[in-house]
Amino acid sequence: MATAGKVIKCKAAVAWEPNKPLVIEEIEVAPPQANEVRIKIVATGVCHTDLYHLFEGKHKDGFPAVLGHEGAGIVESVGPGVTEFKTGDKVIPLFISQCGECRFCKSPKTNFCNEGWTSTRQDVMSSEDSRFTCKGQKILQFMGTSTFSQYTVINQIAVAKINSSAPLDKVCLLGCGVCTGYGAAVNTAKVEPGSTCAVFGLGAVGLAAVMGCKSAGARRIIAVDINPDKFEKAKVFGATEFVNPKDHSQPISQVLSQMTSGGVDYSLECVGNVGVMRSALECCIKGWGVSVIVGWTDMDNVATRPINLIGGRTWKGSLFGGFKSKDGVPQMVNAYMDKKIKLDEFITHNMALDEVNDAIELMKHGQCIRSVLSVSLQ
Ligand code: NAD
Ligand code: ZN
Numbered sequence: 001m002a003t004a005g006k007v008i009k010c011k012a013a014v015a016w017e018p019n020k021p022l023v024i025e026e027i028e029v030a031p032p033q034a035n036e037v038r039i040k041i042v043a044t045g046v047c048h049t050d051l052y053h054l055f056e057g058k059h060k061d062g063f064p065a066v067l068g069h070e071g072a073g074i075v076e077s078v079g080p081g082v083t084e085f086k087t088g089d090k091v092i093p094l095f096i097s098q099c100g101e102c103r104f105c106k107s108p109k110t111n112f113c114n115e116g117w118t119s120t121r122q123d124v125m126s127s128e129d130s131r132f133t134c135k136g137q138k139i140l141q142f143m144g145t146s147t148f149s150q151y152t153v154i155n156q157i158a159v160a161k162i163n164s165s166a167p168l169d170k171v172c173l174l175g176c177g178v179c180t181g182y183g184a185a186v187n188t189a190k191v192e193p194g195s196t197c198a199v200f201g202l203g204a205v206g207l208a209a210v211m212g213c214k215s216a217g218a219r220r221i222i223a224v225d226i227n228p229d230k231f232e233k234a235k236v237f238g239a240t241e242f243v244n245p246k247d248h249s250q251p252i253s254q255v256l257s258q259m260t261s262g263g264v265d266y267s268l269e270c271v272g273n274v275g276v277m278r279s280a281l282e283c284c285i286k287g288w289g290v291s292v293i294v295g296w297t298d299m300d301n302v303a304t305r306p307i308n309l310i311g312g313r314t315w316k317g318s319l320f321g322g323f324k325s326k327d328g329v330p331q332m333v334n335a336y337m338d339k340k341i342k343l344d345e346f347i348t349h350n351m352a353l354d355e356v357n358d359a360i361e362l363m364k365h366g367q368c369i370r371s372v373l374s375v376s377l378q
Contacts, residue, residue: 003076003077004031004076004077004087005031005077006031007028007029007030007031008028008029008038008076008151009026009027009028009029010026010027010029010149010150010151010376011024011025011026011027011149011150011353012024012025012026012027012066012132012134012139012146012148012149012150013025013066013067013068013148013149013353013356014027014064014065014066014134014139015053015054015063015064015065015066015067015142016063016064017063017064018054018055018058018063019054019055019058021357021360022054022067022148022356022357022360024353024354024356025134025135026134027066027132027133027134027139027149028132028133028134029131029132029149029151029152029153030131030132030133030153031077031079031131031153032077032078032079032082032131032153033079033080033131033153034079034080034081035079035080035081035082035155035156035157036078036079036082036131036153036154036155036156037075037077037078037079037082037085037091037153037154037155037156037159038075038076038077038078038079038131038151038152038153039073039074039075039076039091039093039151039152039153039154039159040073040074040075040076040150040151040376041068041071041072041073041093041147041149041150041151041152041375041376042071042072042073042074042168042169042172042374042375042376042377042378043071043072043073043168043169043172043372043373043374043375044068044070044071044072044147044148044172044175044353044372044373044375045070045071045172045173045175045176045177045204045370045371045372045373046068046070046356046359046360046363046370046371046373047069047070047176047177047204047205047370048203048205048272048296048363049069049143049176049296050067050068050069050142050148050360051360051363051364052272052296052297053065053067053125053142054067054360055364056272056297056299057125057298057299059123059124059125061124062124062125062126062140062142063140064134064137064139064140065126065139065140065141065142065146066132066139066140066141066142066146066148066149066152067142067146067148068142068145068146068147068148068149069093069095069142069143069144069145069146069147069175069176070147070172070173070175070176070177071092071093071145071147071152071172071175071375072090072091072092072093072162072166072168072169072171072172072174072175073090073091073093073147073152073168073375073376074088074089074090074091074168074378075087075088075089075091076151078156082156084156084161085156085159085161089161089164090161090162090163090164090166090168091159091160091161091162092159092160092162092171092172092174092175092329092333093144093145093147093152093154093158093159093175094145094154094158094159094160094175094325094326094329095116095118095143095144095145095158095175095176095320096111096112096113096116096118096158096319096320096325097113097115097116097118097144097155097157097158097325097326098111098113098157098158098324098325098326098327099113099114099115099157100157100326101115102114102115105324110322111187111319111320111322111323111324111325111328112319113157113325115155115157116144116155116157116158117143117144118319122298123298124140125142125143126140126141126142126143126144127140127141127144129141129155131152131153132146132149132152141153141154144158145158145175147172147175147375148353148356148373148375149375150353150375150376151376157326158325159326160325160326160329160330161330162329162330162333163330163333163334163337165337166333166336166337168378169350169372169374170336170343170344170347170372171333171336171343172372173204173343173346173347173370173372174329174332174333174336174343175329176320177203177204177205177208177346177370178204178208178211178332178341178343178346179208179320179321179323179328179329179332180205180208180294180318180320180321181204181205181206181207181208181209181210181211181212181268181270181294181321182208182209182211182212182215182321182332182341183212183318183320183321183322183323183328184205184209184212184268184270184292184294184318184321184322185197185209185210185211185212185213185216185266185268185292186212186215186216186321187318187321187322187323188292188316188317188318188321188322189266189268189290189292189316189318190216190290191212191213191216191217191218191265191266192216192217192218192265193216193217193218193219194217194218194219195213195216195217195218195219195220195265195266196218196219196220196221196222196260196264196265196266197213197218197220197221197222197264197265197266197267197268198221198222198223198224198256198264198266198267198268198280198283199213199221199222199223199224199234199239199267199268199270200224200225200267200268200269200270200271200276200279200280201224201225201269201270201271201272201276201295202223202224202225202227202230202231202233202234202270203230203270203363203369204346204369204370205270205294205295206223206225206234206268206270206271206294207230207233207234207237207346207369208237208346209268209270209294210223210234210237210238210239211237211238211341211342212321213238213266213268214237214238215340215341218238218266219240220240220241220260220264221238221239221240221241222239222240222241222242222243222256222259222260222264223239223241223242223243224242224243224244224245224252224256225242225244226244226245226246227366228242228244229366229367230366230369231244233345233369236342236345237342237345241259243255243256243259245279251279251282252279252283253278253279253280253282253283256283257283257285260285262285262286263283263284263285263286263289264283264284264285264289265284265285265288265289265290266284266289266290266291266292267280267281267283267284267289267290267291267292268280268291268292268294269291269292269293269294269295270294270295271295272295272296272297273295273297274297274300274301274302274303276295277291277293277295277302278302278303278304280293281304281308281313281315282304282308284313285313286308286311286312286313287311287312287313288312288313288314289312289313289314290313290314290316291313291314291315291316292316292317292318293315293316293317293318294317294318294321346369346370347369347370347371347372348368348369348370348371349362349368349370349371349372350371350372350374351371351372351373351374352373352374353373353374353375355373356373358371359371359373
């Protein structure tokens with residue numbers, strides 16, 4: 001390609017500082033170094049974790065950065081030592097890597113990988129390396145990916161090659177939200193046929209969790225959200241009942257316990273609020289209830305009385321739905337192509353990269369499920 005080996009100047013949405021709108025800038029993207037892949041991002045979703053970094057986490061060392069971690073694109077060029085990818089391959093950037101070599105990658109018990117930013121810079125939410133500069137400054141790559149940029153450079157351990165006929169403006173959602181929620185139900189909670197589940201928070205992550213509970217054969221799927229506008233959408237993915245905590249004077253965990261004669265078998269917290277995490281645990285049935293924390297926050301401690309766990313409940317967390325990323329993402333892309341999972345139904349808005357601040361506002365106000373931004377022409 002004409003651009004291989006050269007610095008590419010392109011458009012990106014830069015988060016210069018917390019709490020401020022992103023700014024569309026021209027950035028310079030360096031050529032890929034050893035084991036790296038430069039990717040033209042075609043489409044990206046906007047996930048709540050982008051908003052978390054900007055408005056909630058606000059880690060001072062986490063800026064300036066290019067946000068976005070739910071994208072899909074095409075390989076533009078590869079650095080020395082890359083044999084797995086070539087120019088023109090369709091790929092999904094992975095915010096959690098799979099090096100295949102570390103003790104975590106070698107264990108079937110986890111999808112954690114010791115090589116990416118998650119092992120050293122989880123608080124700052126960016127990788128040590130960045131191939132971006134803008135106005136003479138280094139710009140961080142949020143979650144090692146930075147999909148709000150027309151081009152990005154990623155180590156090959158954090159890139160998945162996908163089906164060459166996959167529509168990138170749909171499968172981008174498998175880069176985060178849909179794999180996260182679906183896998184949290186199927187891989188982490190290990191929902192069983194005939195069970196009763198509760199899903200707290202009906203954004204894309206929660207709706208994907210509903211979809212996972214349904215595909216695992218759950219009999220009752222109780223969808224919980226404080227925004228009743230989300231309930232119609234939850235039905236599409238398999239929710240059987242709806243509860244708005246605001247309609248009840250009792251704590252939501254008691255409401256759910258009463259509805260289910262003692263508690264649900266599985267609950268999934270897809271909000272990112274420690275109070276909701278507690279409710280999700282406590283609405284589980286004692287003896288065997290399993291509650292999974294999916295929502296992302298590092299701001300507060302979670303708490304419950306020990307007796308709630310002594311009595312036999314299990315509290316778990318799930319990162320990227322427990323999927324080993326390089327293996328799982330291509331499989332999920334094929335599941336979509338084979339019509340085994342839904343993706344189109346999550347997308348409520350299609351916009352251009354320039355409209356990223358509008359997409360952020362929509363999510364802040366609960367007015368979208370997923371906005372997909374078109375970033376580069378294919
Ligand atoms: P979203 O903003 O689209 O959805 C969140 C939903 O929670 C909204 O519908 C909102 O109305 C609802 N909500 C808010 N307060 C509530 C309450 N008290 N009770 C019930 N519902 C409530 O967000 P999303 O993109 O779907 O992401 C959801 C969470 O998952 C975020 O915390 C995000 O950071 C996290 N996340 C985690 C991972 C992971 O790997 N663990 C990956 C992606 C996203
Ligand atoms: Zn995300």
